[in-house]
Amino acid sequence: xxxxxxxxxxxxxxxxxxxxxxxxxxxxxxxxxxxxxxxxxxxxxxxxxxxxxxxxxxxxxxxxxxxxxxxxxxxxxxxxxxxxxxxxxxxxxxxxxxxxxxxxxxxxxxxxxxxxxxxxxxxxxxxxxxxxxxxxxxxxxxxxxxxxxxxxxxxxxxxxxxxxxxxxxxxxxxxxxxxxxxxxxx
Amino acid sequence: xxxxxxxxxxxxxxxxxxxxxxxxxxxxxxxxxxxxxxxxxxxxxxxxxxxxxxxxxxxxxxxxxxxxxxxxxxxxxxxxxxxxxxxxxxxxxxxxxxxxxxxxxxxxxxxxxxxxxxxxxxxxxxxxxxxxxxxxxxxxxxxxxxxxxxxxxxxxxxxxxxxxxxxxxxxxxxxxxxxxxxxxxx
DNA sequence: GGAACATGGCTTCCATGGAAGACAATATAG
DNA sequence: CTATATTGTCTTCCATGGAAGCCATGTTCC
Numbered sequence: 001x002x003x004x005x006x007x008x009x010x011x012x013x014x015x016x017x018x019x020x021x022x023x024x025x026x027x028x029x030x031x032x033x034x035x036x037x038x039x040x041x042x043x044x045x046x047x048x049x050x051x052x053x054x055x056x057x058x059x060x061x062x063x064x065x066x067x068x069x070x071x072x073x074x075x076x077x078x079x080x081x082x083x084x085x086x087x088x089x090x091x092x093x094x095x096x097x098x099x100x101x102x103x104x105x106x107x108x109x110x111x112x113x114x115x116x117x118x119x120x121x122x123x124x125x126x127x128x129x130x131x132x133x134x135x136x137x138x139x140x141x142x143x144x145x146x147x148x149x150x151x152x153x154x155x156x157x158x159x160x161x162x163x164x165x166x167x168x169x170x171x172x173x174x175x176x177x178x179x180x181x182x183x184x185x186x
Numbered sequence: 187x188x189x190x191x192x193x194x195x196x197x198x199x200x201x202x203x204x205x206x207x208x209x210x211x212x213x214x215x216x217x218x219x220x221x222x223x224x225x226x227x228x229x230x231x232x233x234x235x236x237x238x239x240x241x242x243x244x245x246x247x248x249x250x251x252x253x254x255x256x257x258x259x260x261x262x263x264x265x266x267x268x269x270x271x272x273x274x275x276x277x278x279x280x281x282x283x284x285x286x287x288x289x290x291x292x293x294x295x296x297x298x299x300x301x302x303x304x305x306x307x308x309x310x311x312x313x314x315x316x317x318x319x320x321x322x323x324x325x326x327x328x329x330x331x332x333x334x335x336x337x338x339x340x341x342x343x344x345x346x347x348x349x350x351x352x353x354x355x356x357x358x359x360x361x362x363x364x365x366x367x368x369x370x371x372x
Numbered sequence: 373g374g375a376a377c378a379t380g381g382c383t384t385c386c387a388t389g390g391a392a393g394a395c396a397a398t399a400t401a402g
Numbered sequence: 403c404t405a406t407a408t409t410g411t412c413t414t415c416c417a418t419g420g421a422a423g424c425c426a427t428g429t430t431c432c
Contacts, residue, residue, distance in 0.1 A: 122379095175237050
């Protein structure tokens with residue numbers, strides 16, 4: 001870290017209070033008995049996550065995909081050739097219930113992006129596979145998606161991004177064991 | 187700051203790759219042409235946000251509230267006595283559409299936590315007000331909620347939390363102007 | 373071999389929230 | 403003062419995903 005232009009904090013001192021700061025101020029007035037400092041982190045984290053999701057979905061939409069569909073196609077694509085997975089695996093990888101996966105696959109199948117066929121060894125099982133069109137689509141969409149993530153992250157300096165990643169990775173590691181198998185989304 | 191990088195004060199070295207790291211590794215194998223570094227930040231941010239939401243909702247549920255209901259009650263409570271707001275204001279404060287607010291108020295009204303009455307000066311308008319029971323409930327629930335947030339944030343040192351807040355605040359400030367109208371109507 | 377239990381995928385039902393439009397009331401233009 | 407536009411709330415319809423339970427298949431253990 002170098003002459004560190006004051007990370008981003010000292011950027012230019014005064015920033016008008018943001019939405020979260022205003023909420024905190026209101027609570028301090030109404031409930032002075034509580035320490036609402038954690039909202040400064042948790043509230044903003046949620047806000048950022050919501051904004052990012054919104055921006056990300058805008059790109060999915062260009063390919064006529066919802067977030068769920070994109071996740072499934074991506075999971076199949078990064079599985080590597082021949083781009084197949086069992087629905088249960090997809091559920092595990094995308095962290096939603098198997099019921100949700102069934103519906104996502106229904107939609108993708110209808111769109112001709114994946115196929116479903118019975119599994120070879122286990123006759124309860126099924127195999128979901130990317131079609132040529134699906135492969136082609138997710139490759140284009142994912143390229144675009146990553147470009148989009150770069151754009152969104154460009155609001156941070158590389159040093160800030162690295163710091164943020166370190167902090168989030170650590171927090172996540174200490175949070176996960178506490179709340180293992182909820183039903184998260186991604 | 188600093189005796190240099192070393193994450194959280196050199197806590198301990200090797201951590202096994204987490205979910206996000208594994209996804210990144212798969213993409214690097216399948217799409218070596220792309221730089222998926224941003225996923226390290228964005229993916230983990232979403233994961234943390236999801237986990238936090240899950241933990242937070244667990245507390246709301248103790249009071250028989252969903253996240254949406256909690257948000258509305260909280261917005262009314264921090265408005266200060268007499269704890270009233272127009273539906274449109276609630277929509278702006280909780281950042282959802284007015285349609286969503288209507289439904290949240292329906293549920294809260296059915297539960298006896300808020301009342302709806304016509305506005306005095308503008309006859310299109312309505313006034314949503316906390317009932318005694320609503321006031322009492324949100325005060326207890328919010329106290330519990332803040333205790334919960336403290337618990338979740340306890341996984342970070344005060345210095346880490348402060349750093350995180352600074353980074354998120356800055357990012358948010360630079361992201362917000364770019365994406366102003368996500369869902370709400372403001 | 374067969375009975376009990378486990379598993380994988382799917383179906384049904386429910387809850388939540390967005391989008392768009394219906395309506396009534398208010399503001400504004402001419 | 404009317405005609406038009408805008409506003410504030412609510413209604414309808416739709417999309418997504420969770421929970422729980424169904425069914426066919428697999429596994430285990432006696």
